[in-house]
Amino acid sequence: MQAQQLNAPKKKLQLTYDQQKTIWAIIFLLPWLAGLILLFLKPFIESLRFSFFNLTPQIGYIAEEFVGFENYLFALNSHTTTNSSFRLEILNTMSDALFNLPVLLIFSLFIAVLLNMKFKGRGVVRAIFFIPVILNSVAVTAALGGGDAISQILEQQGISKLFDLEFYLLSGGIPDFLVGFIVGLIGRIYDILALSGVPILLFLASIQSIPGHLYEAAKIEGATPYEMFWLITLPNVTPHIITVTIYALVDTFMTSTVSTIISDTLAKQQWGLASAMAWIYVGVVLLLLVVIFILAKIFKIGDSHYEH
């Protein structure tokens, strides 16, 4: 550093690599920063402000009336829809997310490993697993009659009756609580399949970018596929586990009833209330994220293992 500073007056353009890096970082971030400031921060602050106001549309302008935390209190305590309330839905979505996430992660990593193996018709199978990614769109779902596209159609077509698992298991003399558990898990397969399309592709891509020589070396050393998974695939995939978790969490909330309630409130032109609801939603997601990050730190998931 000292020598560099001495040299600096002579050759002004001679920057250290770290200085170069900072300048390039700013250049690289420029489009995103511009977007953040121009397109995001302004609406972001505006929406935070809205949540403390009662907004009513008038001809040509919007009338504002400051109400403090009333919108938040109303959303949490008194807001109800025909068959549930905002608070209930938020709690439901939270517990759903927490229960589904681990299953979703393990399931999609497992499927990604399977899809990465070499077998006949791999391309077709991968394309089939891509269908839920497309089917999860609002427009397609609306066209197919609302609800979770896949599970909805399955119910419509009576596939649940096709395999009346509960009946078979109960008549097979298996205890009630176990049947409940198994049926619950199987009932979730459709939900998890619908959610797992994107995570599977993310894991697949991350497995694909593991340097091939690692596996070659391991094979020469005589490692079994099992060892290769635990010692090569999994450590290399860990930085992506957090990505997938965040995606899945956000997706769970975005497709939940909570999101629908906010949209409905917005459509009723109760903009202040809708903003307050959105901020409660953000608070909850942030809380869950903090929990996940702390867990990840404790279990050392998500660090690049090249940095150690």
Add this chain to the structure above:
Amino acid sequence: MNINLNANLETGILTLTDERKRKSAAIRRTRKFQAILISILRAIILGGLCFVILYPTIQQVLLALRAPGDANDPSVIWIPKNWSLMNFEIASIAMHYWNALLNTIKLSAVSMVLQLASTALAGYAFSRLRFKGSNILFIFVLITIILPPQALSLAQYLYFRDIQLIGKESSIYLMSGLGMGIRSGIFIYIFRSFFKGLPKELEEAAQIDGANVFRIFWNVMLPNARGAIVTVSLFAFVWQWNDTYFVKIFEVAKEEFPILTMELLNVAENVRVALFYTGGLELIGQEIWSNPLFLATISNVSALLMMLPLLIMYLFVQKQFVESIERTGIVG
């Protein structure tokens, strides 16, 4: 093992190698057995899941392929009595299919390229070009990911009205180019974790060779992050394709600029008008009008028509997931 070795040492090398051969043959046999077991299990699991995914889709396709007149025939469950592509014709008229398809492709492709550029740069800066305050900035990336889009819609609409971009497709391009498009935050996160996963030695070697930061990014890091590029392009394209939210608030879809998603949402209303004006009325007969099942079928067919190009595209693109080094067979 040890006992075996000692006993063999007395008899000499020959038996030792025999012992080794026998062992390696046994290992090979168990490996082969394992491989067969794995492939059987894999076939069962993947086959089952594919069935669950495909079952409704196949049924939709078969329902779509029957003649419109059979729409409410309850005896048709799987195989149509009268095969016909009429439903597809009607749906494509009602959706303004070819026009909407072209517009959607354009919208998705342009915004994909823009998103790819802005998010790859940002992702690289956040993973490899750490500087003071980059962690604080990264928190904003997380906020853009988790903030529900509804929270911003009103303020965003008012803002875009002020800069007169409402009703123009360039509003979508502006958002994508500045890294604020559909789930851009997730893309930045994906790029960040991919670049993070690349070994530091790559960067150091290039640095010693005298490459500057941009060259390292462009010539060394980017080619190694092909997985990320393919993934992000795919999602950027698909999510823009499926988007109704931004297209709705920025009022991009118009009569002269139809877009598949919006056409799909309105297809039930459009089908009567479309048929009336194009003279398709005689094709299917009057009594069909009052049949909700017919309209539902047309909705389903339209959804299929919207999905189809993406599926075809994916069939080609998924080959890109296979890297040039053939090593995939060993994984797992």
